[in-house]
Amino acid sequence: MQNDVFQTVLDYAAEECGGAGSSKQCNNNEPLTKRQQKAISLLRQHAADKKDSPPHQISFQDLSQDILNDWDVANAKSASVQQLAALLSRPSIQAMLWAAQEISAGKFAPQLPEVPFEVDEDDGVAVKIVRIVRRGEPLGATIKCERGKVYVARIMANGVADRSGCIQDGDRVLEVNGITVADKEPREIVKLLDKCENGIITFKLIPAEVNQKLKQKKSSHRYVRALFDYDPWQDRRHPCPEAAISFRAGDILEIMDEKDHYWWQTRKIGFGALARRKETSEEEELKDDSKKVGLVPSEWLQWQSECDQDSQISDDFQSFSENHKERFYESVFRWRNKKKRRRIVVLLGAPGVGRNEIRRQFFKVFADRFTNAIPHTSRPPRPSETDGVNYYFTSRHEMEKMIERKEMLEYGEFRDNLYGTALKSVRRASEKGTVLLTPHPLAVENIRTQEFAPIIVFVQPPDFGEFKHTRELHRAQTTRSHSTASSSNVSQNTSNGRCFTDQEIRQIIESSAQMEQKYRGVCDAIIRNTDLDTTMNELTGLIYQLEAKATWMPVKWCNEIGE
Numbered sequence: 243m244q245n246d247v248f249q250t251v252l253d254y255a256a257e258e259c260g261g262a263g264s265s266k267q268c269n270n271n272e273p274l275t276k277r278q279q280k281a282i283s284l285l286r287q288h289a290a291d292k293k294d295s296p297p298h299q300i301s302f303q304d305l306s307q308d309i310l311n312d313w314d315v316a317n318a319k320s321a322s323v324q325q326l327a328a329l330l331s332r333p334s335i336q337a338m339l340w341a342a343q344e345i346s347a348g349k350f351a352p353q354l355p356e357v358p359f360e361v362d363e364d365d366g367v368a369v370k371i372v373r374i375v376r377r378g379e380p381l382g383a384t385i386k387c388e389r390g391k392v393y394v395a396r397i398m399a400n401g402v403a404d405r406s407g408c409i410q411d412g413d414r415v416l417e418v419n420g421i422t423v424a425d426k427e428p429r430e431i432v433k434l435l436d437k438c439e440n441g442i443i444t445f446k447l448i449p450a451e452v453n454q455k456l457k458q459k460k461s462s463h464r465y466v467r468a469l470f471d472y473d474p475w476q477d478r479r480h481p482c483p484e485a486a487i488s489f490r491a492g493d494i495l496e497i498m499d500e501k502d503h504y505w506w507q508t509r510k511i512g513f514g515a516l517a518r519r520k521e522t523s524e525e526e527e528l529k530d531d532s533k534k535v536g537l538v539p540s541e542w543l544q545w546q547s548e549c550d551q552d553s554q555i556s557d558d559f560q561s562f563s564e565n566h567k568e569r570f571y572e573s574v575f576r577w578r579n580k581k582k583r584r585r586i587v588v589l590l591g592a593p594g595v596g597r598n599e600i601r602r603q604f605f606k607v608f609a610d611r612f613t614n615a616i617p618h619t620s621r622p623p624r625p626s627e628t629d630g631v632n633y634y635f636t637s638r639h640e641m642e643k644m645i646e647r648k649e650m651l652e653y654g655e656f657r658d659n660l661y662g663t664a665l666k667s668v669r670r671a672s673e674k675g676t677v678l679l680t681p682h683p684l685a686v687e688n689i690r691t692q693e694f695a696p697i698i699v700f701v702q703p704p705d706f707g708e709f710k711h712t713r714e715l716h717r718a719q720t721t722r723s724h725s726t727a728s729s730s731n732v733s734q735n736t737s738n739g740r741c742f743t744d745q746e747i748r749q750i751i752e753s754s755a756q757m758e759q760k761y762r763g764v765c766d767a768i769i770r771n772t773d774l775d776t777t778m779n780e781l782t783g784l785i786y787q788l789e790a791k792a793t794w795m796p797v798k799w800c801n802e803i804g805e
């Protein structure tokens with residue numbers, strides 16, 4: 243074994259030196275020099291001479307030192323010896339020698355102490371001794387104390403305890419690292435767990451009676467979109483914030499286990515309709531906090547806390563399930579647009595952020611693809627306006643009837659006239675192309691239905707400096723082109739850029755943050771409206787991806803969408 247390892251080291255050394263052998267090419271595609279080959283063969287020869295040594299006496303680091311001493315490197319004239327000395331002194335080779343030494347001595351696992359022999363003498367109760375070695379990771383289990391007894395409350399999916407397969411929820415904990423835990427406070431037990439040496443924790447447990455019902459109730463595995471922001475460190479109810487994850491509205495969560503009425507085991511996948519967990523190695527997952535499985539409040543617990551705040555505590559789970567389901571988490575599934583269904587695009591954002599400018603640009607650049615839902619108005623047409631082109635000119639009475647029948651996506655009154663967009667206009671427009679809407683956020687609930695299955699994009703403003711710079715630039719450009727156009731009598735399809743005061747910019751940024759907080763949960767994606775060209779490019783790419791790729795879609799739209 244040891245010589246095999248040593249041989250590996252030599253091969254590694256050879257590679258480090260420039261290649262694995264005379265016939266092979268080295269890393270940078272240069273053949274080994276004669277001197278390098280000679281150095282390696284000398285090292286091989288020396289190892290072969292020592293082959294008869296008892297394996298435990300060979301220290302590879304000592305051996306390399308021996309070689310250097312034996313050959314009196316300092317005074318050696320041989321270029322091969324010099325070469326070999328340089329090779330053996332490299333930190334990478336030294337590290338490799340050390341690692342090989344440790345591995346060959348079987349030091350890759352911690353030395354576990356002997357299992358205590360009095361194990362079976364616990365009043366005739368079957369106990370199990372479980373040793374877990376954790377390397378900087380949390381244990382992935384929570385405990386609870388009930389009438390002086392300590393139990394494993396929960397095993398977090400994919401955590402250290404779960405991977406060991408030796409501990410299960412309901413196991414009664416008798417000892418941790420030889421110390422009896424009965425009557426100890428959970429805090430003290432957590433301290434005991436933290437104190438373990440070399441990451442080794444020894445548990446003495448009474449195995450849980452296997453609850454057949456629990457076993458039958460398979461761990462669920464479903465996906466939800468969070469509809470609220472959650473920070474476990476701000477949640478006084480959370481039994482163990484370290485074992486939790488935080489999330490924001492709009493994040494997609496994978497629910498790994500919801501057996502517990504109050505706390506679900508969850509993993510965060512990412513934000514929005516395109517959220518996708520990157521394939522990562524186990525090691526990377528441990529490093530990346532966002533990949534860990536953590537406890538988050540169940541829908542029921544979240545609702546109860548809302549009731550607590552309103553001081554109307556309710557224990558009626560039945561009525562909760564019937565009336566409040568999907569209030570905090572919306573069940574979603576991954577939908578692939580196989581039938582190339584046309585989806586409505588909705589731009590949400592604070593007034594002044596630029597949604598209508600983006601819409602105008604889309605109609606200009608992609609006139610054959612994007613369409614507008616023609617609005618209704620109760621005002622009389624102007625001489626240049628045509629019914630069904632600029633507006634659907636309707637009587638006030640008829641518009642009021644449409645509002646009453648909830649046929650309007652949105653509506654408002656301006657100078658004694660009603661204006662609004664009817665849902666049937668959206669339907670009509672979507673027969674011709676992709677409808678691009680910029681409704682008031684309150685109208686979103688009218689369009690976020692299985693019938694329209696919209697793609698909702700939140701438009702963020704850039705930071706103050708960039709906002710000011712891009713808008714001023716745009717204003718200067720549009721003013722210039724307008725004055726050229728008017729002197730040459732050419733009509734322009736763009737409006738003059740608006741002039742924003744610093745105060746207005748700050749207000750837009752502030753109200754955008756508030757609006758995002760409120761509507762993030764229903765948004766499929768977010769873009770920043772920096773300069774128009776960049777925004778147009780990003781939005782075009784985003785819409786393409788949202789139409790072409792699999793996206794998260796509410797389960798309640800499932801039937802309509804044809805799944």
Ligand SMILES: Nc1ncnc2c1ncn2[C@@H]1O[C@H](COP(=O)(O)OP(=O)(O)OP(=O)(O)O)[C@@H](O)[C@H]1O
Nearest residue numbers: 593594595596597598599712713716739740773774
């Ligand atoms: N990316 C941009 N770069 C430069 N100027 C922009 C950009 N986006 C929008 N603007 C300009 O900012 C001004 C406000 O844009 P717009 O009218 O589209 O805002 P809005 O979000 O639709 O708000 P409102 O609902 O108040 O009209 C317009 O003058 C527009 O030309």
